[in-house]
Amino acid sequence: MAEFCEEKSPETKVSKGLTSVGTVEEADATDRVKETYGDIKTTLGIDFVPNMYRAIAKDPSYLDVTWKKIKSIMKARGKLDRKTQDIIALTVSIMSGCEYCINVYTTAVKHAGLDDETMLEIYEIIDLYTGLNRLNIAMQTKPDDKPWHGCGG
Amino acid sequence: MAEFCEEKSPETKVSKGLTSVGTVEEADATDRVKETYGDIKTTLGIDFVPNMYRAIAKDPSYLDVTWKKIKSIMKARGKLDRKTQDIIALTVSIMSGCEYCINVYTTAVKHAGLDDETMLEIYEIIDLYTGLNRLNIAMQTKPDDKPWHGCGG
Amino acid sequence: MAEFCEEKSPETKVSKGLTSVGTVEEADATDRVKETYGDIKTTLGIDFVPNMYRAIAKDPSYLDVTWKKIKSIMKARGKLDRKTQDIIALTVSIMSGCEYCINVYTTAVKHAGLDDETMLEIYEIIDLYTGLNRLNIAMQTKPDDKPWHGCGG
Amino acid sequence: MAEFCEEKSPETKVSKGLTSVGTVEEADATDRVKETYGDIKTTLGIDFVPNMYRAIAKDPSYLDVTWKKIKSIMKARGKLDRKTQDIIALTVSIMSGCEYCINVYTTAVKHAGLDDETMLEIYEIIDLYTGLNRLNIAMQTKPDDKPWHGCGG
Amino acid sequence: MAEFCEEKSPETKVSKGLTSVGTVEEADATDRVKETYGDIKTTLGIDFVPNMYRAIAKDPSYLDVTWKKIKSIMKARGKLDRKTQDIIALTVSIMSGCEYCINVYTTAVKHAGLDDETMLEIYEIIDLYTGLNRLNIAMQTKPDDKPWHGCGG
Amino acid sequence: MAEFCEEKSPETKVSKGLTSVGTVEEADATDRVKETYGDIKTTLGIDFVPNMYRAIAKDPSYLDVTWKKIKSIMKARGKLDRKTQDIIALTVSIMSGCEYCINVYTTAVKHAGLDDETMLEIYEIIDLYTGLNRLNIAMQTKPDDKPWHGCGG
Numbered sequence: 046m047a048e049f050c051e052e053k054s055p056e057t058k059v060s061k062g063l064t065s066v067g068t069v070e071e072a073d074a075t076d077r078v079k080e081t082y083g084d085i086k087t088t089l090g091i092d093f094v095p096n097m098y099r100a101i102a103k104d105p106s107y108l109d110v111t112w113k114k115i116k117s118i119m120k121a122r123g124k125l126d127r128k129t130q131d132i133i134a135l136t137v138s139i140m141s142g143c144e145y146c147i148n149v150y151t152t153a154v155k156h157a158g159l160d161d162e163t164m165l166e167i168y169e170i171i172d173l174y175t176g177l178n179r180l181n182i183a184m185q186t187k188p189d190d191k192p193w194h195g196c197g198g
Numbered sequence: 199m200a201e202f203c204e205e206k207s208p209e210t211k212v213s214k215g216l217t218s219v220g221t222v223e224e225a226d227a228t229d230r231v232k233e234t235y236g237d238i239k240t241t242l243g244i245d246f247v248p249n250m251y252r253a254i255a256k257d258p259s260y261l262d263v264t265w266k267k268i269k270s271i272m273k274a275r276g277k278l279d280r281k282t283q284d285i286i287a288l289t290v291s292i293m294s295g296c297e298y299c300i301n302v303y304t305t306a307v308k309h310a311g312l313d314d315e316t317m318l319e320i321y322e323i324i325d326l327y328t329g330l331n332r333l334n335i336a337m338q339t340k341p342d343d344k345p346w347h348g349c350g351g
Numbered sequence: 352m353a354e355f356c357e358e359k360s361p362e363t364k365v366s367k368g369l370t371s372v373g374t375v376e377e378a379d380a381t382d383r384v385k386e387t388y389g390d391i392k393t394t395l396g397i398d399f400v401p402n403m404y405r406a407i408a409k410d411p412s413y414l415d416v417t418w419k420k421i422k423s424i425m426k427a428r429g430k431l432d433r434k435t436q437d438i439i440a441l442t443v444s445i446m447s448g449c450e451y452c453i454n455v456y457t458t459a460v461k462h463a464g465l466d467d468e469t470m471l472e473i474y475e476i477i478d479l480y481t482g483l484n485r486l487n488i489a490m491q492t493k494p495d496d497k498p499w500h501g502c503g504g
Numbered sequence: 505m506a507e508f509c510e511e512k513s514p515e516t517k518v519s520k521g522l523t524s525v526g527t528v529e530e531a532d533a534t535d536r537v538k539e540t541y542g543d544i545k546t547t548l549g550i551d552f553v554p555n556m557y558r559a560i561a562k563d564p565s566y567l568d569v570t571w572k573k574i575k576s577i578m579k580a581r582g583k584l585d586r587k588t589q590d591i592i593a594l595t596v597s598i599m600s601g602c603e604y605c606i607n608v609y610t611t612a613v614k615h616a617g618l619d620d621e622t623m624l625e626i627y628e629i630i631d632l633y634t635g636l637n638r639l640n641i642a643m644q645t646k647p648d649d650k651p652w653h654g655c656g657g
Numbered sequence: 658m659a660e661f662c663e664e665k666s667p668e669t670k671v672s673k674g675l676t677s678v679g680t681v682e683e684a685d686a687t688d689r690v691k692e693t694y695g696d697i698k699t700t701l702g703i704d705f706v707p708n709m710y711r712a713i714a715k716d717p718s719y720l721d722v723t724w725k726k727i728k729s730i731m732k733a734r735g736k737l738d739r740k741t742q743d744i745i746a747l748t749v750s751i752m753s754g755c756e757y758c759i760n761v762y763t764t765a766v767k768h769a770g771l772d773d774e775t776m777l778e779i780y781e782i783i784d785l786y787t788g789l790n791r792l793n794i795a796m797q798t799k800p801d802d803k804p805w806h807g808c809g810g
Numbered sequence: 811m812a813e814f815c816e817e818k819s820p821e822t823k824v825s826k827g828l829t830s831v832g833t834v835e836e837a838d839a840t841d842r843v844k845e846t847y848g849d850i851k852t853t854l855g856i857d858f859v860p861n862m863y864r865a866i867a868k869d870p871s872y873l874d875v876t877w878k879k880i881k882s883i884m885k886a887r888g889k890l891d892r893k894t895q896d897i898i899a900l901t902v903s904i905m906s907g908c909e910y911c912i913n914v915y916t917t918a919v920k921h922a923g924l925d926d927e928t929m930l931e932i933y934e935i936i937d938l939y940t941g942l943n944r945l946n947i948a949m950q951t952k953p954d955d956k957p958w959h960g961c962g963g
Contacts, residue, residue, distance in 0.1 A: 064337040140293035141331035176788030178294035184217040329635030370643040446599035447637035482941030484600035490523040676949040752905030753943035790906035796829040806918040
């Protein structure tokens with residue numbers, strides 16, 4: 046007999062699908078979700094709705110604010126071009142260690158025209174600074190009296 | 199009396215300076231270290247040697263391979279321009295949570311001409327994808343059957 | 352003379368204020384920003400605009416989508432009560448290692464009525480599972496054939 | 505001939521089982537380990553010993569202190585209810601990126617009665633604050649002069 | 658008027674001392690806490706109780722299981738010597754980015770006799786592998802068909 | 811029609827091999843890469859070139875500086891013995907959560923003669939301090955007035 050898990054019934058079945066909270070299929074989408082699904086496909090230039098969006102559609106208002114935030118941030122506005130935006134997104138995904146996201150963004154930047162040589166250059170900088178970052182955390186390096194400008198910091 | 203720390207003498211003084219392993223001052227640098235110090239100042243266009251380099255100079259061969267790796271990776275070679283390299287280095291530093299490094303690279307990219315608006319755009323993308331990365335880790339999102347190309351992944 | 356940093360002028364002054372991208376003061380806020388500032392103060396029940404919001408106000412559309420996402424997610428909708436939401440936010444901030452955020456959320460949950468004993472209970476669970484999580488990553492533990500339900504996983 | 509790995513014999517076979525250090529099967533458990541195995545099954549209300557516990561049983565004193573710490577922290581003591589404890593454990597596992605642990609705790613909280621809607625609410629808060637945490641680390645936001653209480657911090 | 662923070666009274670004072678949950682001073686310790694405080698000082702060979710232990714003493718049973726776990730794991734048992742144990746603890750603290758802990762363990766290993774040269778060697782390995790780890794996460798490197806044994810992995 | 815991904819052609823094929831940037835096969839290696847491949851095999855005492863090295867060989871100068879840094883740091887120089895170096899490398903890989911690297915280093919330290927009992931001891935210290943590190947980050951523990959020396963910090 047369970048001492049502090051007693052409220053649980055061990056026969057519970059937990060099936061997991063494409064995500065741990067299920068998905069809203071395109072055929073089942075209505076109203077605002079259906080509309081957002083359409084906008085996602087048009088905006089991204091694809092003919093399906095990715096698993097991530099189908100999962101969060103289970104809370105239509107969350108899908109709504111998330112998609113609006115994505116569109117607001119990622120659409121080109123002058124300062125950063127699209128390729129640089131994607132490189133930042135890929136770098137963040139690698140640092141977060143999110144397999145799904147690394148897959149999506151590796152495809153994205155290759156699709157945007159980055160060849161293997163350029164991708165390796167990105168990885169080299171990530172290798173270099175991840176290492177130097179941790180070195181400075183280890184050494185508890187004090188700030189320099191005068192500013193300097195990277196090239197190894 | 200200490201049970202498993204007994205070999206330690208509690209009166210030991212540990213003073214910490216600019217880094218936890220001390221530094222090699224410019225005036226004390228000789229041979230290869232002196233030469234590398236000179237190359238660092240020339241290459242970075244500054245008139246002092248940053249704390250990080252002065253610390254690792256305590257192992258001259260480590261200073262040597264580190265500086266060679268930095269120069270090899272960061273000097274422009276055609277695919278990524280200098281500004282993009284610095285943006286990746288800043289992004290990595292932010293993801294690592296290294297205060298010293300964020301300081302250096304924030305200065306570096308501002309120095310390279312990025313205004314506050316552009317920097318905020320970088321931060322926005324970091325906010326967005328750090329959040330979505332963790333969401334996909336949480337949901338254990340399965341890979342999509344077909345490729346897609348970011349803009350929120 | 353700088354080899355690969357030559358485009359930089361070393362005399363650049365970079366002053367840092369409340370954030371690395373500056374802030375929009377309340378007195379200078381107009382239109383949508385002014386309106387959002389008012390909504391933030393009313394919603395949070397405070398008489399000032401926190402530094403974080405004043406920084407992101409430099410991109411009014413980012414302030415807008417961010418505040419809308421926060422309101423959409425944090426306002427009680429039935430399943431999770433406010434206290435549980437704040438506990439999750441505090442836990443996330445601790446795991447991210449964000450000093451500013453730990454400060455805000457430690458204040459928030461204490462303000463919401465959590466006493467030191469309850470907070471220590473939260474920290475105990477964080478200590479326990481952060482340790483066990485890393486242990487399982489270290490041991491590369493394979494999934495169990497049958498489901499179980501925590502109490503140490 | 506290996507220069508700095510010479511002491512190694514390349515023919516070494518390393519087989520990996522359920523964990524990288526093997527497991528103590530229930531049938532082989534004696535004394536204190538056997539007793540703890542029994543307590544684990546009774547306490548958790550399951551009829552098997554999860555892989556994690558079978559691995560650490562290889563050091564009986566470690567199994568002992570670990571299980572005692574788990575029981576001491578996770579059994580209800582008044583301030584936090586069981587569901588809130590599990591939500592914190594799940595949040596920590598997601599932030600640590602431990603696949604095994606996310607599996608166990610996703611099952612645990614579903615088993616405890618959380619439906620998909622509630623789980624998505626948890627994920628939404630994790631998405632939101634992981635993003636805002638990193639934003640504040642990026643902006644190096646200074647502490648506010650006056651306290652505020654979350655709802656986006 | 659606060660919309661979703663209304664239960665909060667903004668005049669709440671939250672003072673923070675040595676830790677966010679306060680401490681139990683040595684003079685106020687009774688029974689099991691007093692006994693554990695004594696054991697901590699004897700075992701560590703110091704004449705005061707560090708802040709960390711004084712904080713968790715607010716939950717005597719947590720102090721008890723934590724201190725028992727620490728003693729069980731850290732006391733020499735034959736396989737790893739004390740210095741290697743401390744080096745692992747320092748490495749973990751650096752990877753976690755815990756300032757308080759890096760301070761304690763930097764002092765600990767220096768106190769145990771490690772000179773600056775040895776510490777720099779530790780940092781070099783941390784720099785090297787943190788970088789290569791992230792590189793392999795970035796490249797999504799597939800497992801090798803045959804085993805190999807580090808020296809750069 | 812894609813709004814902000816329009817430059818992308820959805821029919822792009824992205825095949826992924828052993829790494830996301832491909833590899834340089836041994837048979838195709840020339841000049842400096844061929845020479846480094848030979849040195850890697852000799853130094854590590856294996857008869858093949860691991861995937862990681864075959865990937866970074868696509869940028870010969872990066873392979874060169876990386877391999878030189880690895881050799882410089884990992885070859886025994888007096889202060890840390892080879893086993894301790896490998897234990898640090900394994901610990902770092904576990905903290906980074908790099909599956910490929912954990913595999914390589916788990917094999918490496920077992921190969922170097924560490925038995926399951928010793929490995930479990932390493933994991934125990936990682937469990938313990940990862941937990942205590944996060945606890946101190948959570949509690950925002952202030953530095954102690956006097957130094958102490960680990961055994962739980």
